[in-house]
Amino acid sequence: MDALGKARALALLAPAVLLGGALGSQYLGGLHPCEMCYWQRWPHWAALALAVLAIALRKSAAGLWLLALAAFAIFVSGGIGVFHAGVEYGWWEGLTSCSTGLSGGSAEDILNSIMATPVVRCDQAQWTFAGISLAGFNAIFSIGVAIAIWGLMAKARKP
Template sequence: MSKLIGYFLDRWLGWALFSSALMLAIAHAFETFGGYAPCTLCLHQRTVYWAAGAIALVGMVLTSRPGMKRFRWAFNIALALAFAIGMGIAIYHSGAEWKWWPGPTTCASSGGKVDLGALAAIAEGTAKIKPPSCDEAAWRLFGISMAGYNVLISLKLTILSLMAATSRRQFA
């Protein structure tokens, strides 16, 4: 089992890139196919995955060069920091959904699509579109919202990044 874990941690930059891309794909699928427009905090959580994906990709490219493998730990620490920031945003978002604290003042803004018909309806007061709010969960499974699941996933990714960074193999 420890060989399998070592194999996984040795390739963590690639797995982190895959995980980030998967999380972004899932978020966009909920938006595109499920009709769930992202709120402001949802968009901030996505930004973390874009940043983590970029860190992982740059790390993969640079550490594949001769003599650079020993710097993998630095990229894994950067990933741990990025995922921990994402977890913090997700905790804040979850807390706002559970009304433990207020959400941001931009809570009713949307990253959704805008067209002239929608703008005219808003101007006339006949809009049927309600922008998503950060303090109301649009979707829950087993009582946990998307932000709640993001807390758990970000925690897992943070721990794995730290494990990869502190693995003895990172310094070889």
């Protein structure tokens, strides 16, 4: 596989794995995401769509632009992860303090949903490993992957 093929594979697999980990920790591990956790997911969803398009259009200049945009979306998620991790570590204040997952329905349904939904603070890490929160890991992996994709793209341009 050439450098661009590796970059495309990385642009597709990295957000898929990171989203899989986030969804797995939520639905299988019982970790409830805060608002900033959700913010980190949106660029990964965009990166997946851009990577699929980059693969479909790999023989055109548009495919290269889409690949670069996929890397940028992954980088944005990492940047949000840096901000979120900073809020968790108390380096700066966040924009929000908590989030809930409310759904529509009658007033009674909404009240029951409020009472059953845990309040998740953005400034408290629910899980850490070696002092690094999930937001911190997202920042490290996402920024690293984005740089790797751009590096592979630059390598492919060299004769």
